[in-house]
Amino acid sequence: MKRLHKSGLRTLQCAAILAAGLVSSSAWAGIYNDGKVLLTGGVFTVDGAGGGGAVPWATISGYETRDGINGSAGFTYVNLPALQVSFYGVNVGLFDRVELSYVDSRLSLNLPNLQTVALVADAAGLDVGTDAWNSTLGMQTYGVKVRLFGDAVYTSDSWIPQVAVGGLYKDNRNVALIHTLGADKTKDYEIYVAATKVLFPISTLVNVTARYTSANEDGLTGFGYCNGGSQTDCHNKRKVRAEVSIAHLVAKNTAIGGEWQQHGSNLDGRSVNVAGLDLSGLTGLLGSAGLGGLSGALTQKKEGDWYDLFMAYAPNKHISFVVAYLMFGNIAVAPAQNGFYFATHLTF
Amino acid sequence: MKRSKISLALATGVTLLVAAAAQPAFAGESKTKPIMGIPSSAVADFGGAYGVHNWVESLFYYIMLDNRINYIFKEFGNVDRQIALNTQLEQMVLGGPNNYQGASMSAAHADLGITMTQFNAVVEAAYNACERNEIKYYACNDLIAALAPFTRVIVTK
Ligand code: HEM
Numbered sequence: 001m002k003r004l005h006k007s008g009l010r011t012l013q014c015a016a017i018l019a020a021g022l023v024s025s026s027a028w029a030g031i032y033n034d035g036k037v038l039l040t041g042g043v044f045t046v047d048g049a050g051g052g053g054a055v056p057w058a059t060i061s062g063y064e065t066r067d068g069i070n071g072s073a074g075f076t077y078v079n080l081p082a083l084q085v086s087f088y089g090v091n092v093g094l095f096d097r098v099e100l101s102y103v104d105s106r107l108s109l110n111l112p113n114l115q116t117v118a119l120v121a122d123a124a125g126l127d128v129g130t131d132a133w134n135s136t137l138g139m140q141t142y143g144v145k146v147r148l149f150g151d152a153v154y155t156s157d158s159w160i161p162q163v164a165v166g167g168l169y170k171d172n173r174n175v176a177l178i179h180t181l182g183a184d185k186t187k188d189y190e191i192y193v194a195a196t197k198v199l200f201p202i203s204t205l206v207n208v209t210a211r212y213t214s215a216n217e218d219g220l221t222g223f224g225y226c227n228g229g230s231q232t233d234c235h236n237k238r239k240v241r242a243e244v245s246i247a248h249l250v251a252k253n254t255a256i257g258g259e260w261q262q263h264g265s266n267l268d269g270r271s272v273n274v275a276g277l278d279l280s281g282l283t284g285l286l287g288s289a290g291l292g293g294l295s296g297a298l299t300q301k302k303e304g305d306w307y308d309l310f311m312a313y314a315p316n317k318h319i320s321f322v323v324a325y326l327m328f329g330n331i332a333v334a335p336a337q338n339g340f341y342f343a344t345h346l347t348f
Numbered sequence: 349m350k351r352s353k354i355s356l357a358l359a360t361g362v363t364l365l366v367a368a369a370a371q372p373a374f375a376g377e378s379k380t381k382p383i384m385g386i387p388s389s390a391v392a393d394f395g396g397a398y399g400v401h402n403w404v405e406s407l408f409y410y411i412m413l414d415n416r417i418n419y420i421f422k423e424f425g426n427v428d429r430q431i432a433l434n435t436q437l438e439q440m441v442l443g444g445p446n447n448y449q450g451a452s453m454s455a456a457h458a459d460l461g462i463t464m465t466q467f468n469a470v471v472e473a474a475y476n477a478c479e480r481n482e483i484k485y486y487a488c489n490d491l492i493a494a495l496a497p498f499t500r501v502i503v504t505k
Pocket of ligand 1: 417420421424425426429430433434437449450451452456457460462466467468470495496498499502
């Protein structure tokens with residue numbers, strides 16, 4: 001037992017020394033690169049891909065050029081009236097060609113109506129994935145992006161943009177709550193094609209992205225929908241949705257701009273699905289508790305497209321900050337969600 | 349056999365002479381064609397010919413401070429000559445007169461094995477030079493747009 005422990009420790013030590021060697025060796029020094037011009041790699045999206053705030057761009061994240069590799073870590077905090085989301089992630093850019101990313105997100109719901117459901121569900125002994133005091137939706141997003149052709153920055157004599165294709169795989173942890181919200185799937189993939197171009201004479205970056213997805217709220221509330229308040233008649237129809245980012249550079253280290261991300265209508269008008277129960281029974285219960293209006297309040301509103309206005313500031317190549325005002329429309333049972341976004345992106 | 353070779357050489361020489369006469373002297377490089385054009389005020393935005401020259405001097409000042417690239421210029425370049433030639437080139441691409449007397453961008457850089465990282469370092473020096481000379485960021489971007497197409501032939505690695 002002791003022997004095993006010792007040899008395990010030794011392996012660990014060896015690994016540590018190896019890792020240290022790798023980092024300090026000239027091989028690494030040769031491959032590490034931070035040669036991109038400030039802000040031209042984009043910042044850290046909520047999906048982990050390099051881009052704007054919500055829209056992935058064709059640029060490869062990090063400051064590496066085709067001569068090496070670079071990586072980054074990002075943290076984003078979104079504060080809306082009915083919910084807060086934290087995103088923690090990392091990504092790596094390889095030779096300005098391939099990008100790999102990972103993000104963990106936590107969305108805390110802060111909805112009086114949903115909390116009431118949680119209280120009732122608690123009382124009735126039902127597991128609907130809610131928690132009366134803190135209903136959380138967690139999701140992990142894995143991403144890969146490949147630059148196909150074009151140079152977003154230097155081909156100023158051609159309209160051909162930089163074009164990349166990317167894939168995202170999203171996996172929600174709170175399966176019960178995703179189903180309570182009426183979605184079909186808790187994990188799914190998305191595919192996107194992005195085209196990015198910097199137009200120097202107007203100091204503006206333009207990006208257009210088409211995403212093939214069935215996501216509800218970017219996947220944070222699942223994918224697709226189920227009819228009739230149960231998990232039997234479910235549909236997960238992916239469609240191509242449009243996204244646009246426009247970033248105007250006011251200085252070499254500061255950009256202001258806006259984004260639009262088209263959303264679907266999977267959950268529009270659907271009632272929150274409480275463990276497959278017909279809500280009428282619950283309504284009676286709620287009625288006697290003086291909460292008669294609740295079943296109406298538990299009907300999900302029309303999912304809004306996401307809009308944001310942002311300002312990004314990169315004092316140097318190691319850190320950047322983004323503040324944004326978000327206009328996300330209705331989210332699940334919460335109407336008109338406008339709020340703030342703060343992100344920081346650390347680049348190595 | 350010999351005769352035909354000589355006459356060929358002669359013919360080539362004459363053709364070259366004619367070609368040289370038809371073009372402005374030493375036109376080693378031509379104006380780029382940015383898709384959105386360069387505003388007619390571009391040279392004036394840099395402070396005229398004199399301003400462009402000052403900017404190029406500042407550019408080389410920042411280049412020579414940057415350890416990622418200065419050794420290349422020390423070894424293969426000639427800073428005074430390059431300042432003079434770049435002043436001509438930048439005026440031309442900004443819409444000024446075409447007085448450029450140097451080599452084409454591909455000929456001048458072909459053997460240097462310049463990487464994208466090194467090219468970007470020069471672009472960073474260009475922005476620093478704009479800031480130092482109080483040339484507006486937007487005017488600076490006109491110049492970047494006008495020079496960007498040369499990336500294709502300058503970056504060979
Ligand atoms: C758009 C960017 C650039 C422009 C407009 C430019 C312009 C010029 C010009 C006008 C010359 C003089 C040609 C002649 O002597 O006839 C030159 C030469 C030279 N350039 Fe560049 N250059 C650029 C980028 C670079 C970069 C990125 C490097 C290296 C990091 C570089 C290194 C050199 C060197 C070493 C020479 C001297 C070559 C020789 O005399 O044989 N240049 N360049």
